[in-house]
Amino acid sequence: xxxxxxxxxxxxxxxxxxxxxxxxxxxxxxxxxxxxxxxxxxxxxxxxxxxxxxxxxxxxxxxxxxxxxxxxxxxxxxxxxxxxxxxxxxxx
Numbered sequence: 001x002x003x004x005x006x007x008x009x010x011x012x013x014x015x016x017x018x019x020x021x022x023x024x025x026x027x028x029x030x031x032x033x034x035x036x037x038x039x040x041x042x043x044x045x046x047x048x049x050x051x052x053x054x055x056x057x058x059x060x061x062x063x064x065x066x067x068x069x070x071x072x073x074x075x076x077x078x079x080x081x082x083x084x085x086x087x088x089x090x091x092x
Contacts, residue, residue, distance in 0.1 A: 028053055 008024040025031060028051065035054040040047060072078075 037054045
């Protein structure tokens with residue numbers, strides 16, 4: 001694991017490819033084939049680039065699973081539930 005203010009350096013090839021040190025990959029939780037996002041940020045007046053893994057945010061999925069428990073997942077029932085929801089919303 002990298003320390004708080006560790007520096008990781010890497011070289012960019014002519015094809016604009018980079019090989020990241022293993023410790024940095026481990027810290028970011030990325031491996032071969034993963035994508036990274038470089039975010040430009042201004043921190044205390046200084047421009048820095050922040051690397052982070054590009055992963056979808058699935059934090060909401062747990063709530064959706066709890067909501068869906070015990071409900072029918074047949075399309076007819078799903079459409080009927082949506083129609084009821086819209087009707088209730090339109091009346092409000």
